[in-house]
Amino acid sequence: MKSLLVFDFDHTIVDGNSDTWVVRCTPEKKLPDWLRKKYNGKHWNEYMREVLGYIGDQGIKEPEIKQVMESIPYCPGMIDLLKFICQNKDRVDCIIISDSNTVFISWILEFTNTSLAFDSILTNPATFDEQGYLRIENFHSHNCPQCPDNLCKRKALVNFVADQLKVGVQYKKIIYTGDGGNDLCPIESLEENDVAMVRKGYKLEKLIGEMVERHSCSVKPLIMIWSSGEEILSYLKKCLMT
Structure with missing residues (x-):
């Protein structure tokens, strides 16, 4: 798997x-x-x-x-990480779940030739209209009170995994990498065998820390703090060897 x-x-x-x-x-x-x-x-x-x-x-x-x-910088080491993923597609599937939009993400990934790392990009649809204006739509509707009305990342993740299971793809481990408050909801859906890669110094780390301090932490996965793509890559290499 x-x-x-x-x-x-x-x-x-x-x-x-x-x-x-x-x-x-x-x-x-x-x-x-x-x-x-x-x-x-x-x-x-x-x-x-x-x-x-x-x-x-x-x-x-x-x-x-x-x-x-195309001028937006990548996080340190992230391009090398994505190129490693491109070379190991027989062992991993890789997706983006983002509150950005399809146009921005595709432009940025294509500029660095890293789009092949991803099997699916779950984000707000966007297109240019006849007048040259960029128009964005909501990704989906949901009833989650924790998330913005246009995207619940937990629902997006759960639905993706369920759709994969329908075609015979089952995952042995989910490794979720994020930084923001809207990444907490999907991380809460992960299991003990999964991993949450949390960016150091950003809102997600603070939220998880507060949950632990209140002894109300419902987060089951292993929590790992990262500052660069190199750290994620190092863990991923070890993970794929087991």
Whole structure:
């Protein structure tokens, strides 16, 4: 049986947030105050629709946006990790579950020739319309009170594993790599044989630490803290040898 590698994207594969990075394509390299103040801490996807609408209103077209997105840096060692995964597809399946969008992720991965590492990318659909505006949609609907209304990563992961099982693919281990608050929900669905790779110094590490301190930790998998792709790669090599 294979292992399943699951990656968040922003601040995990790339060392930044793709949704905020796109703002660098605007003339001022930032959003006007009136637009920034529209975000109230909820419904990020709806807010991003307004941001992308503003970018389109400035006459900024697909080639300019793409060039900016291709400049986002990867986390240290992450490209080497993804190339190792490409070379070991007989032993692992690998997916992304992200609150970014299909256009940004595909551009960034293709720029570094790492798209072949991934068997599936579960994220918000996005396309350019006839006027050259980038339009994004919600990935799915769900009833999870813990997650944003456009994406529950737990549901996305559970559904993917179930669909794989229907075609005869069963995973011996799931290794989930992430950094943010919305990665806690899918990690809570993992079992004792699984691994949660948690980025050091980011919100996910803090949330898991608080759960442990309250003695209310419902997280079953092994928790491993990482700072670079090299650390994940080192663990993965050892894991695949067993």
